[in-house]
Amino acid sequence: MTNQNTISRESDLSGGEYKWGFVTDVETDLAPKGLSEDIVRLISAKKEEPEWLLDYRLKAYAHWVELEKNDAEPTWAMIDYPGIDYQDIYYYAAPKGTNEAPKSLDDVDPEMLETFEKLGIPLQERAALAGVAVDAVFDSVSVATTMEKQLGELGIIFCSFSEAVKKHPELIKKYLGSIVPYTDNFFAALNAAVFSDGSFAYIPPGVKCPIELMTYFRINTEGSGQFERTLIVADKGSYVSYLEGCTAPFRKTSQLHAATVELVALDDAEIKYSTIQNWFPGTKEGEGGVYNFVTKRGRADKNAKISWTQVETGSAITWKYPSVILKGDNSVGEFFSVALANNHQQADTGTKMIHIGKNTKSTIVSKGISAGKGNNTYRGQVQIMPGAENAVNHTQCDSLLVGDECGAHTVPYIEVRNPTARLEHEASTSKVSDDQLFYLMARGLSEEEAHHMIITGWSRDVIKELPFEFALEASQLLKVSLEGAVG
């Protein structure tokens, strides 16, 4: 089966209203549609994986088949989409080379360059993001090489998941599936069976990673595929800040995305994980768009801290609950989120904080913006286990409505099994008021500027948690994503 012929196809996911919608005529090597044990073997063979990893994938696949048979695709989320035909999807695609790519920024769609300008993307990154052939992107590559050397001297490992499987199999073997087992849920099982690629990071004991890990690497993550697998291990007393995604266009050639991210923060370590997600949200009329089903979870050991920050503006459907298992005593979990649903987008997102250790502390700040016919749901679970003496949680979920055809929903689950716990839950729903708009406009701001100022101000508690250089981009992203929703 491994020598199966691959076929080519042209794909185009861009829509008229998608501001970074450049036509993606990416030629790819594809395995035939559909999922079977053979396809799983093919993926593993193409990636030259060791036997143990193939076994892992096959077990996950067998589990997924069981789930599929029993209709175990989750349906509890407040999202509405036509059933997914899992046999109508390509599970393997390899980038075919750079022959078709633009040779320089001069060949890139001017509208896309304008978007970069609007978002304030640094000049040296624009070429790479626009898909210009890599050897033309001299600056960023040399920067990357310098950085790689610097990280290497500190003993930090940062590479693609596939590379890590080859070079650091002991680490992958130890931690893969340790936080999100393939039995966790339907999409986690699917991902474990067919994951394409993703990132791996390991920070040695006591090392503070001196850079935001994605600030230069984000340009290399393109093409990591629809079933991303990311694993970050922060060894004792280490620190790392990782940024995934970016405001700029990502080439996504398929509709279903099911990623899994696992974070391991050993004793006294800290992981700060920031996401900006801006995939194709579908057309204004609600056609197409990416289905984004993600499982993200971290484990915080003694005195460790895991902090998730996300700005989610893209995808037709977002199903995503970055969570923290507060296993060690005194561990800390944080979740800061801005999710925007415009036009026909649907977002069901939130977090789970599972308090196991003593004196564990979690903070949840969720901001949902609904516009157009968008629907935004916060779904969060705070669980205090019997041994979690003196656990503390503070939850704040705020919803903002723009227009009168959108919806905002809040679904908090709270489970307390230790009487010493202290939990607070605050929630609010508000609209951009005419008074606010007129006030700002009377000072000279246009209606769009006024909306933008009100909305980013309202989101500030979350945006300020982002690494500084991305905070501005995120704010611009909210503005561009809401274009057309106001005025």
Place this chain on the structure above:
Amino acid sequence: MLEINNLHASVVDIEDSQILNGIDLKIGKGEVHAIMGPNGSGKSTLANVLMGRPDYEVTDGDVTFDNESILELRADQRAHLGMFLAFQYPAEIPGVRPWQFLKAALDSKAEARGEEKMSVRNFSKLFDEKVEAVGINPTLVKRSLNEGFSGGEKKRNEMLQLEVLQPSLAILDETDSGLDVDALRIVAEGVNSMRSPERSFIVVTHYQRLLNYIEPDVVHILVKGKIVKTGGPELALEVEKDGYKEYLDAAAAGANA
């Protein structure tokens, strides 16, 4: 500078809601006009209609600013021309700092007028100076715009914006309401220091006491959406003594006639 002719206005989408019933007013460059009137006379409506608040609709008449009709212009466009409204109830905007807001307002105005934007450095300097001049607690301006401000602090913040934006026509909508004497004096001092042959003011107020500090050139009495009497500063003192009863009675008699 500003000319109002036969201005009629009502609340959008509400029948028989006419509030302004034919206002005529001419304000020359450098003049300070006070508009006084009892509650419900349409003072605040006039101030808001002049600035282009979308809740009101002009059903007749015209308003010109520097000889151009402004009725078709949005509030931001009117601001770019040099108009300013100090709000009676300034809106609270969570997460937006006064500094950021004022810089954006100044930038929008500069851009619309084809002028150069002020550098961050120069703006910061100007901002700090004006904060001190207006007497706002400096920790307040590090917070969200108007959020958790007391009534007096909100009004001072309006004065701060007036000082920074330097409009050519400033409309003060009951800026004196909710102010203690000290705050009132500071507001008045701000206005007085900004009086110039190039800048006009419309001071809308219920009480005469603000006019002890800001001496108007002309005083108008507004009753039931019409200006019923115009005079000098002495008119304000008369009202202080006798109240609005005389005018209300006359208006009622007129309506019954």
